[in-house]
Amino acid sequence: MTVRIITQCRMTSSRLPGKILMPLGSETVLAHHLIRLKKSGLPVCMACTSNAADDALLEIAKQYEVDIVRGSETDVLQRFADAIERYPADWIVRVTSDCPFIDPDLIMQGVALLNEFQTCDAYVSNCFPRTYARGFDFEIFHSSLLLEALQQSNDAYDHEHVTPYLWQNKNGRMQLYNVAQSPDESQWRLCIDTPEDYELCQYLETHFGASQLSYHQIHALMHAHPALGQINAHIEQKK
Secondary structure, eight states: OOEEEEEEOOSOOSSSTTGGGSEETTEEHHHHHHHHHHTTTSOEEEEEESSGGGGHHHHHHHHTTOEEEEEOSSOHHHHHHHHHHHSOOSEEEEEETTOTTOOHHHHHHHHHGGGGOOSSOEEEESBTTBOSOBTOOOEEEEHHHHHHHHHHOOOHHHHHHSSHHHHTTTTSOOEEEEOOOSSOOTTOBOSOSSHHHHHHHHHHHHHHOGGGSOHHHHHHHHHHOGGGGGSSTTOOOOO
């Protein structure tokens, strides 16, 4: 069984353009993200767009020794399929690059669950229902399912968001498994999509060195300093 992480990257974010190369302490958002992913021991591929704005990401991929594939900005499903074709793996871990504190150990807990399934129709994530803070999301699925989604779905929503074909069980075969925790901490936003999100993550990095902490250490900080969660509590996730 081979497993590869594919992280979704682009510089043309609608709410905070260029966010992944914004400084966060001594590194950029993207650098923290890649460094933490590589601690999982899994190979990492950046799935970027063909936009000129993403040219800068080529050097980042080289610097941090990760693979890179470029493709459509709007058809992200096709972009992931291109990544699988160029860098094959049995199982794919999908994450997004605006998560500087993503936890490699949490991802590997999800990967370990694959041993419990005797089918390629498994889908493992910590998003349905969500109990972890945003910024620690992962989805794990067999590469054949993603290629099936590409072939079978003409829904623009499926192509923009990559995995709805899977977690909506459109083929009727999916075995869905959700990684959950208690208490529910889904109210926190530790991803970066707005200036307020950036303010919170910048504070956590400069005052507490959050990029060196585990998810559980970070959530302990959020409990110890409840005012931090108020910095971006009013931000609504994009629909």
